[in-house]
Amino acid sequence: MDFARIAVEIVVGFFSLFILTKLLGKMTITQITTFDFISALVLGELVGNALYSPDIGISKIIFATTCWGLLIYVTETVTQKNIPLRLFLEGKPSIIIQKGKLSYRELQKNRLDIDQLLHMLRSNGVFSIKEVEYAILETDGTLNIIKKDEFTNPTKKDFNMSSSTDSIAVTFISDGRLLSDNLTQCGFDEQWLEQQLATHGIRTYAQVLYAEWKEGESLHVEKY
Numbered sequence: 001m002d003f004a005r006i007a008v009e010i011v012v013g014f015f016s017l018f019i020l021t022k023l024l025g026k027m028t029i030t031q032i033t034t035f036d037f038i039s040a041l042v043l044g045e046l047v048g049n050a051l052y053s054p055d056i057g058i059s060k061i062i063f064a065t066t067c068w069g070l071l072i073y074v075t076e077t078v079t080q081k082n083i084p085l086r087l088f089l090e091g092k093p094s095i096i097i098q099k100g101k102l103s104y105r106e107l108q109k110n111r112l113d114i115d116q117l118l119h120m121l122r123s124n125g126v127f128s129i130k131e132v133e134y135a136i137l138e139t140d141g142t143l144n145i146i147k148k149d150e151f152t153n154p155t156k157k158d159f160n161m162s163s164s165t166d167s168i169a170v171t172f173i174s175d176g177r178l179l180s181d182n183l184t185q186c187g188f189d190e191q192w193l194e195q196q197l198a199t200h201g202i203r204t205y206a207q208v209l210y211a212e213w214k215e216g217e218s219l220h221v222e223k224y
Helices: 002-024 034-051 058-081 083-090 104-109 114-123 180-185 190-198
Strands: 094-098 132-137 143-147 170-174 208-213 220-223
Touching: 002 058, 058 083, 094 104, 114 132, 114 143, 170 180, 180 190
Parallel strands: none
Antiparallel strands: 094 132, 132 143, 170 208, 208 220
16 A cells, blocks of 8 residues: 555655746756756655655645645746845856956865866866966856967858858757657648658658758758
């Protein structure tokens, strides 16, 4: 009986957290701050502890996640309008390198050592501090940099080259399955797609591992 109860509570807890995450928005995950991290830990503990306690039923799990979710939602809403409270809860970006000069004070303030900073710079494609004009540590822990002029890559504008607006590739077939919505949004139909596949010697979608289309280019097809 306990196994059945735990199974039901796991399902309820899963969907409760899933719905809550959807309502709170993608920012909670993609740009997690210290406050968001603590909130996620507590929310997980509320559900996790409830699973193995026979005294806590489904209604209490839903009640706990709802209350905590409302608290997070209200806090996020208030911080959007109250800048001092937002800075207190989420913190503010720190300029680790300013005008090419490393700030030891900011390193200490953010508990960041040189090895960690070098690792973060390498993750941004920079292998020497002397290449950096500005380095900003964001509230979510990521590092954004601006290189010095002599170390930046040349652009088309530098060479007086004409520029054009690029477009994104759209997936039409994935793992043998047709994504009809993508096909329709791009102004095509299945008859057009079948004709394109025929030029590659393909008769059915099941033969295609992946197929994408990009404006101004032909259909790119990868077979199994």
